[in-house]
Amino acid sequence: xxxxxxxxxxxQFLNYTLTGVxxxxxxxxxxxMVRFAIDPALQPQSKGDFKAVxxxxxxxxxxxxxxxxxxxTDAWYESEVTKSAxxxxxxxxxxxxxxxxxKHLGCVVSWQGNSDxxxxxxxxxxxxxxxxxxxxxxxTPPPVGLDIYEHKIEDGTLYLGKAKPREGA
Amino acid sequence: xxxxxxxxxxxxxxxxxxxxxxxDHEVPEHVNPAHHFSAFVYCFGGLxxxxxxxxxxxxxxxxxxxxxxxxxxxxxxxxxxTEVAHxxxxxxMHHWGASVVIVMLFLHTLRxxxxxxxxxxxxxxxxxxxxxxxxxxxxxxxxxxLPWDNKAYFATQxxxxxxxxxxxxxxxxxxxxAGDAExxxxxxxxxxxxxxxxxxxxxxxxxxxxxxxxxxxxxxSGPL
Amino acid sequence: xKKGKGMQFVGDSRITADKQKFIPKDYSEYPGRTxxxxxxxxxxxxxxxxxxxxxFLCLTLAHPAPLEKMADPTDAAYIPLPDWYxxxxxxxxxxxxxxxPYFVLGAIVAPGLAFGGLLLAPFLDKGPNRRPVNRPIATGxxxxxxxxxxxxxxxxxxxxxxxxxxxxxxxxxxxxxEIDTESAGYxxxxxxxxxxxxxQLQGGxxxxxxxxxxxxxxxxxxxAKNGIRTMPAGQFKGSEEELQQLAEFIVSVNExxx
Numbered sequence: 001x002x003x004x005x006x007x008x009x010x011x012q013f014l015n016y017t018l019t020g021v022x023x024x025x026x027x028x029x030x031x032x033m034v035r036f037a038i039d040p041a042l043q044p045q046s047k048g049d050f051k052a053v054x055x056x057x058x059x060x061x062x063x064x065x066x067x068x069x070x071x072x073t074d075a076w077y078e079s080e081v082t083k084s085a086x087x088x089x090x091x092x093x094x095x096x097x098x099x100x101x102x103k104h105l106g107c108v109v110s111w112q113g114n115s116d117x118x119x120x121x122x123x124x125x126x127x128x129x130x131x132x133x134x135x136x137x138x139x140t141p142p143p144v145g146l147d148i149y150e151h152k153i154e155d156g157t158l159y160l161g162k163a164k165p166r167e168g169a
Numbered sequence: 170x171x172x173x174x175x176x177x178x179x180x181x182x183x184x185x186x187x188x189x190x191x192x193d194h195e196v197p198e199h200v201n202p203a204h205h206f207s208a209f210v211y212c213f214g215g216l217x218x219x220x221x222x223x224x225x226x227x228x229x230x231x232x233x234x235x236x237x238x239x240x241x242x243x244x245x246x247x248x249x250x251t252e253v254a255h256x257x258x259x260x261x262m263h264h265w266g267a268s269v270v271i272v273m274l275f276l277h278t279l280r281x282x283x284x285x286x287x288x289x290x291x292x293x294x295x296x297x298x299x300x301x302x303x304x305x306x307x308x309x310x311x312x313x314x315l316p317w318d319n320k321a322y323f324a325t326q327x328x329x330x331x332x333x334x335x336x337x338x339x340x341x342x343x344x345x346x347a348g349d350a351e352x353x354x355x356x357x358x359x360x361x362x363x364x365x366x367x368x369x370x371x372x373x374x375x376x377x378x379x380x381x382x383x384x385x386x387x388x389x390s391g392p393l
Numbered sequence: 394x395k396k397g398k399g400m401q402f403v404g405d406s407r408i409t410a411d412k413q414k415f416i417p418k419d420y421s422e423y424p425g426r427t428x429x430x431x432x433x434x435x436x437x438x439x440x441x442x443x444x445x446x447x448x449f450l451c452l453t454l455a456h457p458a459p460l461e462k463m464a465d466p467t468d469a470a471y472i473p474l475p476d477w478y479x480x481x482x483x484x485x486x487x488x489x490x491x492x493x494p495y496f497v498l499g500a501i502v503a504p505g506l507a508f509g510g511l512l513l514a515p516f517l518d519k520g521p522n523r524r525p526v527n528r529p530i531a532t533g534x535x536x537x538x539x540x541x542x543x544x545x546x547x548x549x550x551x552x553x554x555x556x557x558x559x560x561x562x563x564x565x566x567x568x569x570x571e572i573d574t575e576s577a578g579y580x581x582x583x584x585x586x587x588x589x590x591x592x593q594l595q596g597g598x599x600x601x602x603x604x605x606x607x608x609x610x611x612x613x614x615x616x617a618k619n620g621i622r623t624m625p626a627g628q629f630k631g632s633e634e635e636l637q638q639l640a641e642f643i644v645s646v647n648e649x650x651x
């Protein structure tokens with residue numbers, strides 16, 4: 001009886017050792033591969049350089065669309081990508097640059113895009129609407145307001161950086 | 170919990186005999202390196218399989234970055250090797266594994282040959298094994314082109330010249346492999362990629378399955 | 394497991410109704426030192442596998458996988474070589490009896506016979522003997538095959554200067570440079586160098602790229618006059634002043650890359 005018990009424990013011991021050795025092999029094999037695969041998630045966020053977009057004196061109180069291109073490096077593929085923003089002067093004189101990408105499902109919004117809703121940004125895909133400030137209109141699909149570009153002004157030229165989601169969004 | 174899930178499945182599909190047959194078969198003393206050190210020669214087959222597993226896994230991960238296109242193939246390999254974390258290691262595993270698997274297959278073949286283990290009743294398994302060797306060489310040959318560097322390009326050109334030298338069907342074979350009668354280029358790369366990643370592995374898995382089932386059916390050959 | 398009549402199945406399936414729980418086999422039934430595959434034998438196999446894996450990973454870390462320059466079909470100077478396990482065939486095809494009019498013999502018939510022989514070995518070597526000494530023909534042919542493969546591989550590898558080959562074919566990302574085609578130096582370049590080194594200094598079949606080289610003005614002047622490696626002397630034809638302009642132009646292009 002005692003011998004039988006020993007046999008069982010020996011078998012268990014072998015099983016544990018086997019699992020250990022197998023785990024070691026699997027880990028040795030897979031660790032570099034998994035690290036390799038998840039690398040994009042561990043890359044630091046790109047800063048996004050500021051690009052000259054417009055002259056400040058072109059900017060009015062009415063949102064205007066400005067386009068500019070950035071050099072984008074996508075791994076081994078380098079290309080130029082066009083970005084755009086709706087830019088206007090707020091009442092206090094400061095400049096607001098809104099991203100045209102709808103926060104609902106990523107279509108492109110335009111200022112007064114629908115004649116039924118003047119003084120609003122309109123998204124043609126699902127009739128999403130935003131006020132001039134970029135805040136979303138309650139009761140339309142978008143859950144939050146439009147992203148705001150980081151901006152700076154140097155020598156009368158407007159430079160835009162990355163579009164950032166609103167605070168509290 | 171796991172036990173209850175297992176029992177639930179087992180009650181319906183009866184899976185226990187499937188793995189019990191593999192787990193419980195008795196392995197004779199003469200192949201056990203713990204009893205006779207010289208029995209390490211019996212490890213070559215298992216190690217071949219192990220390297221094959223490494224090749225399959227590392228290959229799967231490499232295709233996350235690789236593109237089979239003459240403009241970008243080299244750039245993507247260069248990128249994954251220099252920019253991606255551990256890319257050097259993963260590509261290294263695939264590169265060196267391709268060599269090691271040939272060495273292991275060679276040693277395994279020699280072991281079987283010199284022990285006369287291919288004799289009745291194992292003739293069929295030997296033939297399947299030789300075909301596996303052939304498929305492995307094909308994988309090496311097609312994989313060599315994929316980084317699209319000078320070595321790859323010119324070696325493939327030589328290979329295609331040899332294929333063209335085959336009487337009667339040579340020209341057609343070359344055109345089919347290269348995708349074009351004249352150019353070694355874009356279509357050659359995509360074809361070699363498809364062969365390397367889908368067709369030959371499919372053949373390999375099929376042959377390996379047959380190989381292992383036959384080993385299990387026939388048992389291992391006795392001592393000399 | 395009992396089979397045949399009297400077996401009961403679940404519904405119309407092939408799954409037996411009276412399934413017996415697995416009872417581990419008693420080891421005493423088997424004479425000799427046999428072992429169960431799981432876990433006893435597999436543990437030994439996997440220990441070998443683990444040691445093998447460590448060795449393999451060391452190899453991988455010690456020798457990064459080589460990558461040469463991006464394929465350049467115009468690179469006439471490149472000597473193609475197959476992967477090492479095809480070197481023997483590559484060498485075999487160099488011999489007279491396997492090339493030229495005998496190409497089919499060397500490239501198709503001989504490897505085909507070898508492969509066919511290997512494939513059909515169990516039917517060619519049918520005797521009951523398994524020991525190598527008792528089947529001298531099979532053993533002899535195999536040994537002959539192995540020796541010739543090793544020898545051919547050695548012959549092929551011996552003539553190659555692997556280090557120089559690797560050095561000449563280091564991967565370079567072709568850097569983007571702007572070349573001022575209006576400059577005086579470029580005019581000199583057009584006259585003396587462009588035919589081989591290309592209009593964008595990119596190199597060609599017989600000459601390397603001039604982008605990404607590390608030479609001083611003085612060294613370049615010397616190379617232009619006296620040549621280097623496969624470049625013959627006397628390629629540059631012009632005045633001393635033009636030579637100076639040329640060398641400065643090439644250096645200025647290379648400064649963009651640094």
